[in-house]
Amino acid sequence: NDYMSPESACAAAASSWAHVGNGDYKLDTNWKNPLDVEASSRLLLVAEAGARMWGSWLLRDESEGVVSGGAFLHEGLGEWLQVGEWQQRPGVFDDALIRVCGGPWLFGACALRAVETDALHVDDWGNCTIVGCFVGGLG
Numbered sequence: 001n002d003y004m005s006p007e008s009a010c011a012a013a014a015s016s017w018a019h020v021g022n023g024d025y026k027l028d029t030n031w032k033n034p035l036d037v038e039a040s041s042r043l044l045l046v047a048e049a050g051a052r053m054w055g056s057w058l059l060r061d062e063s064e065g066v067v068s069g070g071a072f073l074h075e076g077l078g079e080w081l082q083v084g085e086w087q088q089r090p091g092v093f094d095d096a097l098i099r100v101c102g103g104p105w106l107f108g109a110c111a112l113r114a115v116e117t118d119a120l121h122v123d124d125w126g127n128c129t130i131v132g133c134f135v136g137g138l139g
Contacts, residue, residue, distance in 0.1 A: 018045050018046070022048045022050030025053045025055075026055065027055025028055070034056040034057055035058070037058065037065070038060055040063065041064075042063070042064055043067075045066070045068070047069040048069060053072050053073065054073050057098045058099050058101070059102055060101050060102055064103055064104055064105060065105055066106045066108070067106070067110060068107075068108045068110065069109055070111075071110065072110065072112050073097070073138065074113075074114045075138070076095045095117045096118040096119070097113070097114040098119070100121070100122045102126065102127070104127040106129045106131065107133050108131045108133065109132045109133065112136075114138065119135050
């Protein structure tokens with residue numbers, strides 16, 4: 001089996017599939033910089049049951065794919081941001097674990113878990129199907 005990290009899987013999104021092995025993967029993401037699956041990309045990500053991917057994902061317009069297995073985890077921002085004269089928290093959709101703008105996307109037999117933010121946010125034009133997954137909080 002050829003294993004790859006989630007970042008490598010997204011970088012190689014034009015390829016037919018990616019296999020993520022057991023273990024913890026800390027994605028280098030924040031609310032302004034999620035792991036980006038670019039427009040017109042296709043991704044098939046198969047993760048083993050013990051794969052835990054920490055960070056946020058943005059599935060852009062016209063992207064599509066299938067995600068199977070593993071756990072996707074994200075801790076949202078707990079602090080306020082200074083924006084000009086005002087303090088505010090980013091909107092929960094900005095800091096969601098997975099934000100779906102494109103599609104179709106299929107998530108099967110995986111866990112989508114987040115704290116202090118949405119586990120899944122599907123935009124108005126997003127297309128997402130969830131089958132046999134746990135979607136909710138970390139606590």
